[in-house]
Amino acid sequence: MAQDDNDGTEIVAAGSSSHGQEVAASPGTAVIPADGFENPGFPEHRKRVTDLDPKKAKSAERGVYTLFYLSIVGSVWAIAAYMLFPMESGDVFDVRLNNLFFGLGVALALLAIGFGAVHWAKALMHDVELADERHPVRGSEETRAAAVKVFQDADQESGFTRRSAIRNSLIGALVVFPLPAVVLFRGFAPQDQNPVELLSHTMWAEGTRLTLDPSGVPIKASDVTIGSAFHVIPEGLNELEHHKLEEKAKAAVLLMRLNPEELNETADRADWSYQGIVAYSKICTHVGCPVALYEQHTHHLLCPCHQSQFDVANHCEVIFGPAKRPLPQLPIAVDDEGYLVAQSDFTEPVGPSFWERH
Numbered sequence: 001m002a003q004d005d006n007d008g009t010e011i012v013a014a015g016s017s018s019h020g021q022e023v024a025a026s027p028g029t030a031v032i033p034a035d036g037f038e039n040p041g042f043p044e045h046r047k048r049v050t051d052l053d054p055k056k057a058k059s060a061e062r063g064v065y066t067l068f069y070l071s072i073v074g075s076v077w078a079i080a081a082y083m084l085f086p087m088e089s090g091d092v093f094d095v096r097l098n099n100l101f102f103g104l105g106v107a108l109a110l111l112a113i114g115f116g117a118v119h120w121a122k123a124l125m126h127d128v129e130l131a132d133e134r135h136p137v138r139g140s141e142e143t144r145a146a147a148v149k150v151f152q153d154a155d156q157e158s159g160f161t162r163r164s165a166i167r168n169s170l171i172g173a174l175v176v177f178p179l180p181a182v183v184l185f186r187g188f189a190p191q192d193q194n195p196v197e198l199l200s201h202t203m204w205a206e207g208t209r210l211t212l213d214p215s216g217v218p219i220k221a222s223d224v225t226i227g228s229a230f231h232v233i234p235e236g237l238n239e240l241e242h243h244k245l246e247e248k249a250k251a252a253v254l255l256m257r258l259n260p261e262e263l264n265e266t267a268d269r270a271d272w273s274y275q276g277i278v279a280y281s282k283i284c285t286h287v288g289c290p291v292a293l294y295e296q297h298t299h300h301l302l303c304p305c306h307q308s309q310f311d312v313a314n315h316c317e318v319i320f321g322p323a324k325r326p327l328p329q330l331p332i333a334v335d336d337e338g339y340l341v342a343q344s345d346f347t348e349p350v351g352p353s354f355w356e357r358h
């Protein structure tokens with residue numbers, strides 16, 4: 001208890017009385033601030049045209065079910081397209097056709113459902129505004145105690161802790177259960193070759209010409225003007241009868257020509273380019289997407305998957321994003337006829353940084 005100097009009234013701490021007895025909590029001498037700003041409340045409710053005009057509501061209803069029927073058409077088309085454009089041949093063109101038409105069907109089916117649902121909700125479902133007060137997320141002590149009790153009872157009833165042989169064998173079964181999937185995926189790789197070894201090499205070899213993707217037309221150094229960029233595959237890829245896609249997925253290259261003065265080449269790679277023309281793996285070192293976007297002005301390559309950026313002027317070092325290492329460079333030269341050729345295969349594995357562990 002204390003005496004206020006100014007007017008002689010008692011100042012009493014919250015939660016106690018002047019006679020030392022406990023009382024209900026009160027603000028005492030605390031300063032209770034007013035709300036920072038007033039609750040603005042809901043704006044005046046405006047009815048939608050579909051609430052006011054039954055004809056408009058009917059038309060919105062027609063729009064919604066048309067979209068849902070459209071979705072059915074998309075799904076049926078996707079199934080039909082999968083059969084009409086088979087990709088068994090493994091030919092790149094067939095795979096593209098299959099993916100294109102199947103994808104269009106699925107996209108139509110999903111988009112139509114989405115638009116239909118949104119249209120339904122916005123135009124026809126009840127238009128009422130509700131306020132939901134915030135409440136503590138943490139459960140009450142009783143709820144928490146009840147949850148613990150549920151686990152304890154379950155443990156007692158099942159004997160999970162008591163019957164250790166059953167418990168341990170169950171844990172073992174769950175650990176072993178995913179192994180068939182590992183065996184299955186291992187089976188996808190060729191059986192007689194080491195997949196790590198297989199993936200470490202590409203079709204590029206000394207003297208292999210750089211050709212345009214997808215036509216396979218060889219590229220002359222004189223065709224590559226400063227500022228241009230080409231999608232490139234190794235000569236002979238289109239003639240492969242088997243595993244064409246797998247080989248392309250490893251060997252795809254981006255070819256660019258910069259002003260030689262803008263290239264900062266290290267001494268050990270000075271002869272890997274030709275008059276400002278450089279070739280780098282197109283397979284992103286993050287998780288393997290094709291790095292397909294080239295910004296001529298800044299010499300940056302962008303991977304659209306997770307926005308990794310590589311600086312072509314500086315050996316494609318990573319300047320942004322989750323990739324952890326530069327894109328591998330393909331050493332190139334020019335043959336007697338003026339065509340661009342590889343000096344060798346890549347000198348390091350292409351693709352995700354997984355390879356750094358091998």
Ligand code: FES
Pocket residue numbers: 284285286287288289303304305306307308321322323
């Ligand atoms: S795959 Fe290129 S940034 Fe992720």
